[in-house]
Amino acid sequence: MKITDIRTAEIKGHGYSTYVRIYTDEGLIGNGECIHGGEGCPAMVHALSRFIIGESPLNVDMLFEKMRRGRLFDGAMAGATVTAMTGIEIALWDLAGKALGVPVYQLLGGKFRDTVRLYCDSHAGKDFSPEAYATRAKEVVALGFDALKFDVDETQAGYRNDRWSWHASAAEVDWMVERVAAVRDAVGPEIDLAIDMHGRYDIASGIAVARAMEPFRLLWLEEPVPPENVAAMREVKRVARVPLCAGENLYLRWGFRDLLEQQAVDYIMPDIPKCGGLSECRKIANMAEVYYIPLAPHNVCGPLGTMASAHVCATIPNFLVMEWHWIDYPGWDDLTIQDQPVIQNGHVVLTDKPGIGLEVNDEVARRYVRPGTAYFGDHV
Ligand SMILES: [Mg+2]
Numbered sequence: 001m002k003i004t005d006i007r008t009a010e011i012k013g014h015g016y017s018t019y020v021r022i023y024t025d026e027g028l029i030g031n032g033e034c035i036h037g038g039e040g041c042p043a044m045v046h047a048l049s050r051f052i053i054g055e056s057p058l059n060v061d062m063l064f065e066k067m068r069r070g071r072l073f074d075g076a077m078a079g080a081t082v083t084a085m086t087g088i089e090i091a092l093w094d095l096a097g098k099a100l101g102v103p104v105y106q107l108l109g110g111k112f113r114d115t116v117r118l119y120c121d122s123h124a125g126k127d128f129s130p131e132a133y134a135t136r137a138k139e140v141v142a143l144g145f146d147a148l149k150f151d152v153d154e155t156q157a158g159y160r161n162d163r164w165s166w167h168a169s170a171a172e173v174d175w176m177v178e179r180v181a182a183v184r185d186a187v188g189p190e191i192d193l194a195i196d197m198h199g200r201y202d203i204a205s206g207i208a209v210a211r212a213m214e215p216f217r218l219l220w221l222e223e224p225v226p227p228e229n230v231a232a233m234r235e236v237k238r239v240a241r242v243p244l245c246a247g248e249n250l251y252l253r254w255g256f257r258d259l260l261e262q263q264a265v266d267y268i269m270p271d272i273p274k275c276g277g278l279s280e281c282r283k284i285a286n287m288a289e290v291y292y293i294p295l296a297p298h299n300v301c302g303p304l305g306t307m308a309s310a311h312v313c314a315t316i317p318n319f320l321v322m323e324w325h326w327i328d329y330p331g332w333d334d335l336t337i338q339d340q341p342v343i344q345n346g347h348v349v350l351t352d353k354p355g356i357g358l359e360v361n362d363e364v365a366r367r368y369v370r371p372g373t374a375y376f377g378d379h380v
Helices: 040-050 058-070 081-100 128-140 170-187 201-210 229-241 254-260 279-288 303-314 362-368
Strands: 003-013 017-025 029-035 115-121 147-151 191-198 220-222 245-247 320-324 347-349
Touching: 003 040, 003 058, 003 347, 003 362, 017 040, 017 081, 029 303, 029 347, 040 058, 058 081, 081 245, 081 279, 081 303, 115 128, 115 254, 115 303, 128 170, 128 362, 147 170, 170 191, 170 201, 170 279, 201 229, 229 245, 229 254, 254 279, 279 303
Parallel strands: 115 147, 115 320, 147 191, 191 220, 220 245
Antiparallel strands: 003 017, 017 029, 115 347
16 A cells, blocks of 8 residues: 555644545545644645655554655654644544554554543633632533633733733732632532643743642642643642643654753643654653653644544553643534444543544535635545
């Protein structure tokens, strides 16, 4: 079997995802989704096709390495080039699974679990009162989730007197504490609760918030300081008794190396459909396991990228929980065709269908294509 063509479609979701479709001379087609590659991502995918066309889709790791080495001088160490490679890699796994008649998790070594636990990124909406946070938390738990995340870096709170300098005053820390207390009070101690600061604050603020969060027994505090400086993250971890999680903007194994070696966080959160794909994230997970650090993958993808990520989560022992970001989008999994709902009772349920296990619903997905762009090569 040989790869004959690669096409893309930009589909609106959390921003735009790039869907990648790979065609073969035997008529089999593989689909992948990558995210946060920016407007240039489809062009990068097409530019990478010269490394792929004519090759067997079964040699996934070799083809990924061929792209990575071929593009080292063009951004393949980190960033959008890696994301474009990732979309191709995920489509290759879908294709390889279909060609061999097995689910992707089987090709990745087999599964430790049949379902993949999700945490719901919950947003409180436009009302930033503690009561609104508490109400939303109860709604999400009623949907079957036993792990939630809320943001506390809200500019709407009115504490930003300088749009560039993110320093949390004592009053802002108190504002955060009130909302986290309201959520913890609403859901009780048995629900896991993560809090995100989006890596925006200075180190004094990160430490102040981390210390203030200690009574709430958080699942984690996410990126209390920017993630680029591992020593700063480690300093927050050293002085505050709250678990830390970071890494949603890191790429490939090398991007996670310092964070792991310095044990600057308690959990890492690679974005699987962005930072290198399924095989690479299994390798990142294996590295993390050496340091007794579980994976809590970042995920804002549609159902295709979410299910692809779930295949990785199923095949590693050190999996904690994966993000789901679509609470406010009813009909989320209409973007794909599947035998059963992708999410059941707060978990992704894996199927034993070959490949990723679901197909793009072209009729629905086409409605969300970026205006002025083609849907899988309508233009070629
Ligand atoms: Mg985050």
